[in-house]
Amino acid sequence: MTEQAATAPAPMPLKQLAMLAIPALIVGVASALILWLLNTGAGLLEGVLWTSIPSSLGLPDDSRLWTFVVLTVIGAAVGLVVWQIPGHAGHDSATTELVAPPLPLKVIPGLALAVLLSLAGGVSLGPENPIIAINVAISVALLGKLWPKIPPRLILMLAAAGTIGALFDTPVAAALIFTGMAASIPGPGALFDKLFLPLVSAGAGAITMTLLGQESMAFPVPPYPQAHAIDLLTGTIIAAVAVLLGLAAAVALPRVHTLFHRMRNPLIYTTIGGLVLGLLGAIGGRITLFKGLSQTDQLLTNYAQYGFWTLLSFALIKVVALVISASAGFRGGRIFPAVFIGAALGLAAHALVPSIPVGLAVGCGAFGATLAIARDGWVALFIGVITSGGMTILPILCIVILPTWLMVSRAPLMLVTHPVDGPAAEPEPAGKGA
Incomplete structure (x- = not known):
């Protein structure tokens, strides 16, 4: 010893x-x-x-x-x-x-x-x-x-x-x-x-x-039945597209944030942010609003009613809305919107190629968007499994994470690191040792 x-x-x-x-x-x-x-x-x-x-x-x-x-x-x-x-x-x-x-x-x-x-x-x-x-x-x-x-x-x-x-x-x-x-x-x-x-x-x-009977993340997804070799390819493609969309949001966030905060006064830039979100909501409909949990459930319940372009537009509008919301002084997190973005992308892939199982498409889409936006592999795997309808997808995700993690590991975080002007920039410290 x-x-x-x-x-x-x-x-x-x-x-x-x-x-x-x-x-x-x-x-x-x-x-x-x-x-x-x-x-x-x-x-x-x-x-x-x-x-x-x-x-x-x-x-x-x-x-x-x-x-x-x-x-x-x-x-x-x-x-x-x-x-x-x-x-x-x-x-x-x-x-x-x-x-x-x-x-x-x-x-x-x-x-x-x-x-x-x-x-x-x-x-x-x-x-x-x-x-x-x-x-x-x-x-x-x-x-x-x-x-x-x-x-x-x-x-x-x-x-x-x-x-x-x-x-x-x-x-x-x-x-x-x-x-x-x-x-x-x-x-x-x-x-x-x-x-x-x-x-x-x-x-x-x-x-x-x-x-307390609060809403959960048990989504109504047709379970992913069984893994096939082709699913590794299709799952990786869906996840990679979701990652690219999430990385685009990560790159855009600091730039859009700077643009809003040049206005200095929170009343001005947050009101303008709300105005832009109102325009996006008017275009995309209320399914693209809010944190995204109930809206993901709604999307997965009624996905057959939407075509490829509609589902893709939902994902794109939500990405822009997420960047605006995070940049314009609103307070909130980015994981739940990422789940909606990934689910919409996965459903768009299924609408384009119906032979792709819904559970695989949604799980890989939600996994990729969460991985890029939250930058945590464990959380992304958890989200991918819970949105796919079962554990069958886990071996696929454990392979899909290899190329997608390489995509995100050196990419910018979805985080603003430069100094922030304005009264909300520096709250008083919580004290030593905290």
Whole structure:
């Protein structure tokens, strides 16, 4: 035994690991409840904006004028929040990864309001980045007082894992995302020891959302029946096209972001962003609006009603809407829109070549778009499997990922890294050690 191994600190005692499962469970349940409250509030507001008001005005459900009006008004409302509410709705979502350092608590009300408005108003962003930021901030602040001996990094992982478990309705997504993060934690101990507490939190979050009856990612896809040699070629082509479309969005994001932020005032550039989103929504229809989860379900339920060019237009419009939404100061994540983009592309491939199984086409399309936009192979594989209707596609995806990962591994991230001007650029730091 080497001297280094002899002096290495012992793994966390089992009793301590078991005791920490209690706050992990609490954080997971609380993270899911906060997500549920946000989704419920957004759903109620969405019903008012898109059903009650137009109905009272005698407008048809698919009114293009109303789509334009709502998104323009939502842009102005979000711009006011970013400009005037203390904390300026936190970090610009275009500049942050899925999991970011904790924000100060005073930022949370403005961030929650901005996300609520965006989700209800039809902006093409998901809730993932902001709700993780909200849950991390609350958990670090509260657990830091109740259990001060728990390291802030561990609390961050618990809150993020609980939220991811709730978002995807399964702890598997959190396990995949946090494998790399857990492996980087210094000290001895098996990898699963380090993943144990985040998995407890993720499982609690997933079960809580299931009990609350929240929408899931169980899409109505005809299961991919059986792998054939030709599927390796067709799956790779579909995934590669989806990757190229996602990479185009990644290249465009910093440039479009700079263009919007030259206007300096969030009220101006977010209102203009809403106006552009309204035009896109009027062209593509409401199926191209919102975060994309319900719209993906709708698309997969009724795909036979759409032709190749219509499905391709859905994917292209959603890509542009995603870039505009992320660039113009709205708060939200990019994974759920990526799923819609990939599903629409896959269905377009099936419409063009009907012999391609729907499950294969959709799974490879969603895999490729997620890989390019989220830049996480584990998440992309998870999305590919869950959108394909079953595990049969997994061996195909494990081969398809080889050329597609080479395509994305040195390509630009869909992230803005240059300094951002304006009041939303630099929220106050969360403090040392956070």
